[in-house]
Amino acid sequence: MTTNIAILNLNYYKVFFTLIVGSYILKSNIPQSNFDLTKLSLNKDKINDVITKDTKIKKYPLGNTNNEYISTKAEELLIFNNTSLIGRQNPDSNRGVNGINFYYNKKDSIIYKYQVFIYSKVQAEKLLSALKLKLGEPDYTGYMRLGDKEKEKFSSLLWEEKENNRLYLLNYSLDETEKARLEVKINSSDINELNLTASFSYWEDYLKVRNRKDNPNYTYQDFLDEKLKRDSNDVRAKLSK
16 A cells, blocks of 8 residues: 555656656747747837847947947847747857847837847757738849749848838848848838848839839739849849848
């Protein structure tokens, strides 16, 4: 009888221990912060709503303007759509650590855009998955070379979120030191204010045509079809979809 009780007690502690360990593992894979970048209200939230006195930061001015940005690698802020982006290029080095820049106006401290820098392959892939989960397939896909397009090896993706009037610009290359860079900003009606450069400049060309047509249903694919119809060898049109 005593032996049976001892066995029951031993089994009880085994089950209890398993539950505790399992709970810890589960929690360790879930972001332990209430903050999420997708819930940040651009042109409304202030930098002090995000950065606390305990957050390690570096502050940089933006030339002779009223704007500046704060750079941080604070892990509690590296969460996008409930996905942790904590990581680094090399686990044994303090270089190449994933981080965020918050851009704001010095007068009112209101954040108008942010950038996420990812140096670890796993987190780059997670960020891409989180973006697609939140926004669906991108509205624009850019490629460096025609051969890359055939292999579906994209270098830039863009989402136009009309509900919250935001643009999500993702530079993506798992072969580079910086695996991914995401920039999120207000989708201004002033196209020049968007400051779209590099491969994203072709989206700017599309926006100008869409505005001229005054047709919100005019898609980027419509734009490409017109371009290639006029010139089937238009390289810029061929390097995107």
